[in-house]
Amino acid sequence: MEWYQQKTEEVLKELNASLDGLSEAEARGRLEKWGANRLTEAERESRLKKFAKQFTEFIILVLIGSAVIAGVLGEWVDSLAIMSIVVLNGVIGFIQEEKAEKVMEALKKLSAPSAKVLRDGSLSTVPASDLVAGDIIALESGDHIPADVRIIESQFLKVQEAALTGESQAIEKSIDELDNTVPLADRTNMAYLGTTVVYGRGRAVVVATGMATEMGKIARMLQEVKAEPTPLQKRLAEFGRLLVYAAGVVCALIFAIGVFRGEAVLDMFLVAVSLAVAAIPEGLPAVVTIVLALGVQRMVKRHALIRKLPSVETLGSATIIASDKTGTLTQNQMTVKRIHLGNGESLGVTGTGYAPVGRFVKGKDEIDPLKDAVLNEALVAGLLCNSAELKRDDKGVYSVIGDPTEGAFLTLGEKAGLRKTELLKRYKFLGEVPFDAERKMMTTVFTDGEYHYAFVKGAPDRMLPLYTGVLKDSGAAPVTEADRASIAHANDEFSNSALRVLAIAFRKQKEPFNLHRVHELEKDLTFIALVGMIDPPREEVFKAVEKARTAGITPIMITGDHRATAVAIARELGIFHEGDRAVTGEELDAMSADEFGRELPRIKVYARVNPEHKLKVVKAWRARGEIIAMTGDGVNDAPALKEADIGIAMGITGTDVTKEAADMVLTDDNFASIVSAVEEGRGIFDNIRRVVHFLLSCNIGEIFVLLIASLTGMPLPLLPVQILWTNLVTDGLPALGLAMEPVDSGVMERKPRAKTEGIVTNALIWIMLVQGVFIAICTLGVYTLELYYFESSTIKAQTMAFTVLxxxxxxxxxxxxxxxxxxxxxxxxxxxxxxxxxxxxxxxQLLLIYIPALEGIFKVVPLSAFDWVIVVAASIQPLVLMEVVKFVRSASKKG
Incomplete structure (x- = not known):
């Protein structure tokens, strides 16, 4: 049986513990046997090994080989240039991996540094790392839970578990065992490492420490999830192999033909190496990295911080966005939306979050809440039956200290101009009976010097039988069956709208109340109002979801919250539609793999889930070939973020663990920023394609120049140093210029690219071939003209060919x-x-030709004015040709 299914005595017996706690000797023995209460991490690679791993990619190995060959041939400048690019690429990759290792450090920070533990019958404070299973610990408001524990004593104890379960409400804890198997978020007699006590006090027995805790399981999953290459990395790797194979075949062919024709072996080897250098775009890895880095800089301005460079492009090809609800799609701020008063009136309240800005409306008309006697009493009761505080920081941002539900009442009161601090000048606080799971209500007692008041708020169904009166416009009146029916109907209506509903009532008498006789205190109540509240969606998310759908991206919700609430929010945002399904974690567990696979496209909402469920969903979508982006802010999201093609964390409300596990962090916690990031990601991929288009079409031109010259027996038109200068220097800057190309205006109207679509499509291959051949024709045409028509020297003809190229x-x-x-x-x-x-x-290029010191290095000679006329006339032809082709194509489309 699970710990939460056992009685307190059974738990203590199984742990060989008692209510007086362990002895120091027993605790030391258990610590030696089971180890410290710490989250451990997988064995780290040494920095040297990690750095060396950066040079194992195929295209990088080819570049290293090219550098070695260039060095052997005495081309040390070329060799050093290639190696500089390789080392730069390795340093960038190494830095990125170093940052990723902070994940486990962030997890460790969540562990409480100390704990109040009962040892040898007395309470003392010990390091949390010294806790062992069987220890009895004391808990009170503000404490971090230092291990996984079973509650054995609860005095109105509430624990905020949002970071672990995604549940925005603080959970009230009890000592009662649970009969059935229940998900993590519903284990009301358990508390877990990394969560926080926000109300009350209690005691608990430690049942799991370190890696055996639920937090430890998350840590283990983070270690076990293997990081796969991004789609961009895969495509570049495949692309690099293809280039090398093609270059190898062509080089071998040319070498064999030359030797067969009787050419010197050394000369033909030089030709083959030159051709290999021309075929492989040595600067591509570095240029692509820089393209991504420039994209990252632009994305920071749009509130998206990229932690892993290749993930920029991946986001642009995302087909699924799996989002947590609390704090991501919603504001994580409970807000009162509707009020049903004792006089039968129903009101709406505008505004969202804790900021006290909003109006009270009846139908379409705004009303003054202070002029409505019943509403005014409801607001006063909500403020006085309250133990939270509403705070405003220096930036004007409001937050709540205490229960989020009570924060909603504080905001509601301030929207009407009422403040708790002002009311306390008129009403003297006498005592409080906190909320508990059995009563499902809370009561505070005040006096104004003449009367004593008990203000009560709680579950409507529990409070309904306690009413003997109802507050009308004329004052308190006896409650009727019609009143009860009206209250019940309003409760059902609010609940069906996924609102959390609380009832507010009061009792007034001359004599003091006895706080120790709770059942006598909480009876003969006068009903004031029902209040419906919700954690509202972010306003900007509506448009973000719509844009995502237009871009061919399917948003889904994965949350620890209740199904009804999740579906209501999802439907309101446009995530959930007619025919879609919503499933809970338990239902997901009950599904067979085949059934889940069939239903996966229909399931748009997952409720009451734990980290394992989130991983299961992410893996299922990836197994279908989709590229999935996972957003979240709690610790529970971290494994799924790491498993997803791209993990997106919230920068403000997100935990350090989530941020470290994510590929991207939204600095404004704004789901709408994801749309901007997707747009930027798509634009970056377009720019990478532009860069590849440019570099490859240029290299194809160089290949054909050398290939045709070799086959026809002409002297080499280009020397190795000239080819490397062209590839590493003159091609690099324009490629970076292409990286700055603005994003196409219609980029978000396209569907996501297919996962199998490479950077180079068949259409682009043909375009590059045509353009490359034409560049080769222009270059060889001028070379042939110089060499055979003008009978210039070989070095003059090579200078002309080099400059034209x-x-x-x-x-x-x-x-x-x-x-x-x-x-x-x-x-x-x-x-x-x-x-x-x-x-x-x-x-x-002009300086290279006319500076004597450079002429010798690059083996060129100065050109005359007439030579420049020929160079410019030939060089502009590729641009003229493509403009004609584009014009004809555009005209044919219009026709």
């Missing part, structure tokens, strides 16, 4: 801004960074 590629970069839209339609000057980068590269 660089200029061709720089004009071609404008083609890559859009595969199908004219650069003039996009706006020639709309990307200033790109224009600046092209200007810098063209200027650098």
């Amino acid at each position: 660089v200029f061709c590629q720089k004009f071609h970069v404008f083609n890559c801004r859009s595969a199908w839209e004219s650069v003039f339609k996009i706006g020639v000057f709309s990307n200033k960074m790109l224009n600046l980068s092209v200007l810098v590269i063209l200027s650098t």
Whole structure:
């Protein structure tokens, strides 16, 4: 049997403990046997091993090989350039992994540093790490629960478990055993490590410590969840392999043909290596990393902080967003929305959260609450039957110290201009009978010097039989069956709207009340009002959900809250529709794998779930090939955040654990910021595709230049150092300029990319081939003209070919801004960074040709004015060609 299913005596017997606590000797023995009450972590990789792992990716290994070959050939400048890129890429990856290891440190911080424990019959404070199973601990308001415990004494004890279960309400604890199997959030006689006592006091026996606690199970799941490569990483890895295989085949073919024709083996090896360098975009990993980093900077301005660079792109391809309810879709601030008064009137209250801003409305008309006698009494009773405090910080943000439900009453009163502090000048507090699970009500007693008042609030069904009167406009009147029916009907109506309903009543007499005779105190009550409240949705979430659906993203809710409340919120937000299903954690456990798989697309709300359920849901969606983003703020969300393709944590209300486990943190806790992040993620993928388009089409041009020259027996048009200069330097800056391309206006009107869709599509391959071949034709055309028509020297012809290639590629970069839209339609000057980068590269090429010291390194000669006419005329042709193609395509579509 579980601990919560056993009686107190049975629990103590099984733990070999007593109500007087363990002896110091017994506690020490158990500590040595079972270990300290700490959350342990998986064995860490050494920093050296972690750094070395950054260089095991296939494309990185190929680059290292290229650097070695370049060094062997004496091209030390080229070799160092390649290795610099490789090391930079490794350092960035290493830093990201170091940050991820903070997850377990954050979990440890949740452990209480000390505990009040009963040892040898006396109470003392000991380090929480010294607690063992069987220890008896004392609990009071404000205490962190230091281990998993079974409650054995409760004096109105309430525990806030939102961080573990997602339940926004503080849970009242009892000592009674539970008969059935119940989920974590409903175990009212248990309290768990990492939660907090917010009301009352009590005692408990420790039943689990360290990794055996529920928090420990979460820690273990975090260790066991294996981080998979993101879709972007997978596509880049596949892409790198494809390039290498293709380059290897072509290089081997050219080498074999040359040797067969009688060319020197060393010369042909030089040609093959040059071709390999041309085929592989050495700067791609670094450029993609920088593209992602620039995207991260833009996303910070939109309240999204990215912790793991590749996750930026992943978010843009998300098809599912699984969101917690409390504090993520909702404000985590209980708010009164409706009031049913004793005179039969029903009122609405505007405003959300704890900020005392709102109106009281009857139908469509605003009313003055202080001029309505019954409403005024309801507000006074709500303020006086209350032990919470409403606080306002320096920034004007309101918060509640105490129970969130009582905070809602404080806000309600202040909306009407009433404050508890002012009422206490008129009413003297005499005592309180706190809420408990048996009575399901709370009573406070006051006097104004003439009368004694008992103000009572609690569960409507429990209080209904206690009424002997009802407050009408003319004053208290005897309650009738019609009154009771009206109250019951209003209660049902509020409950069906997923409102949490509380009744407010009072009793007034000349004689003092006896607080020790609770049942006599809480009778002969006069009903004042029913109050319906809810943790309201964030206003901006409505539009965010709608935008997500337009973008082809399905939002689902996963929460520890009750089904009725979850469904009501989900339906209001547009997450839940006719034909959708809502299931609880227990129902999910009862489902077979096949049934769950069939029903998965219909289930939009998961209620009363625990961390294992969240992981199950995330894994199920991923098994269907979907890319899932998981949002959350509590500790309970951390494993699912890590398992999801991208985990999104709340920056304000989120725990450190959640933030550390997440790929992205919303700095404003605003679900709407996710839409902006998705938009930015899609834009970043488009920019990565633009960069790849540019780099590969340029490299294809270089391949064809060398391939055709080798097959026709011409001298090499490009030297290795020139090829590396083109790939590592002149291509790099324009690629970064493309990374600054603004996000397309219609990016959120597209459906998410298929998971199998690569960066390079079949259509893009054909476009790159055509463009690359045309660049090669322009380059070889000028080379042939110089070499055979003008009979220039080989070095002059190579200088012309080298310069035409660089200029061709720089004009071609404008083609890559859009595969199908004219650069003039996009706006020639709309990307200033790109224009600046092209200007810098063209200027650098001029310096390279005309500075004597550089001429020797790059093996070039100065060019004449006539030469420049030929260079510019040839170099602009790829841009002219693509503009003609785009114009024809646009015209054919209009026709």
